[in-house]
Amino acid sequence: MRRVKTWIASAVLGLTVLTAAPSTANAKPKIEWSKIDVPAGDSSARITKFLKQALDQAVRKANFGKKAKSVTLSARVVELKTETRGDVVQMSCTMMGRVVGSASAKSRISFGGSPSTRDELEKQVLTTVANGLVARLAQIARATESK
Numbered sequence: 557m558r559r560v561k562t563w564i565a566s567a568v569l570g571l572t573v574l575t576a577a578p579s580t581a582n583a584k585p586k587i588e589w590s591k592i593d594v595p596a597g598d599s600s601a602r603i604t605k606f607l608k609q610a611l612d613q614a615v616r617k618a619n620f621g622k623k624a625k626s627v628t629l630s631a632r633v634v635e636l637k638t639e640t641r642g643d644v645v646q647m648s649c650t651m652m653g654r655v656v657g658s659a660s661a662k663s664r665i666s667f668g669g670s671p672s673t674r675d676e677l678e679k680q681v682l683t684t685v686a687n688g689l690v691a692r693l694a695q696i697a698r699a700t701e702s703k
Contacts, residue, residue, distance in 0.1 A: 603682070649666075651663050663688040
């Protein structure tokens, strides 16, 4: 009988610990994109769609701090250039971003690859630039919330 009481008591204690809410909530601010600009061109709609996905994925990974309820960001592709030299495709991208009401950031990267993997290279370049830009914007947002 004593073992049953001990087992029930430990089960209740274990369930209480598992279902109890943490004392400090890990509240994340709501991140909104006011605008995402891509230079006009043949594939600008496709690039805009992929860039929105890449930026949203980068926002989920970034730490924007806990004090702000919402953060509004904007992003603009300044340059997206592709050069083919022989059997190598060189792709470079420059993006500018801004925390609305605060400072701006710039991210630039250049990758090279095979012409047969041009679409994969474009996605890799845009994803990397988006991750770098969002990381810097998150750092700016944290710095401005502490002031």
